[in-house]
Amino acid sequence: MTSGVESTDWLPLTPGEEVLWAGTPSLAPATLPMAIGFGLSMVGVWLSREVEVPRVPEQFALVLVPIGLAIVAWAYLSRWSTRYVFTTKAIYEKSGVFSLSVTRVPIGRVQNTAFDQSLIERTFSYGDIAVYTAGSGGVNLALSNVPDPEHVNGLVTTQLSESAASGTEREVASAGRPTS
Template identity: 35%
Template sequence: MTGDWWFQHDDETVVWTGSPRLSAALGGGMFGLVIVAVALLAAATVDAWIAAAGLFGVGVAGWEFLRVTRTKYVLTTRAIWSKRGVLGRSVRRVGLSQVQNTAYTQPVTGSAFGYGTVTVEVAGGPDLELRRIDDPQTIRREVTDRTGTDDDELPGTVEQWQTVLSVVRDIKAAIE
């Protein structure tokens, strides 16, 4: 499966596809509805032509809806893709070899309803955010599993670290 905005190599598979929750447009949508309500109230009390300002409110609400629905994310075994844009299009590909760190955040409502933001720190570039996605902890784990940047594991074996400790003690003894 390759979209018109991203490509896939032969040995690459899609791990996850997603987009922000529609609730991400709620703030802008409510703002647009307030503009419509104020314009209609002003039209009823002052001048009927003011109702035309309500079209601006409809535009604001529509823009927010399109902004959220036209944002898409794809995670493959090689890269993370992000597409945004209403009138234009902004596509970003981050190879998993460029990922330095990952994190996820959830507001109080995100914890209650299962959504949040995954932040991917990229070597040599700006961070990539997968905003308001479902189950951010699982998506972060999917990215981390494919990059080998899991902070839970220390590199090397216990024997290797004991050897390092022995060498450091020898150096310290030689200096003293």
């Protein structure tokens, strides 16, 4: 399966490791902050040009423009800088606008996965995926705003089943070998 994702500094693919799915968080949750930021910028421009407020200089209204643009930029950059990758051997999450944080969970450690969608998330086809690992006692990796989480969770579940089946085959094969 080709995904356009190649080995990088933050994604060290091992020999034989194939990318099953790669993506970014859905744009849907970022649209409201982006609309608010854009609206603030437009209001700032409009107030500075059209409305005369007593004892308030027009430059004060222009302060809304960079504030609005900063909100738009942050909403977009925080989404753009987050990457999710599922491979045949691990689940990766990369995040960070100014810093870098990468979490890797080997498929062999994954005990269970679950996805969750509210009504709004279901309407716009995104949701959250929780990855539970052996020995953690809870959610080890929480992936937010994943597009089509049911499909992506299904890919992970299928890979878990295949990994478990190949592990069982290796155990059976090694059990039949004589020990020295």
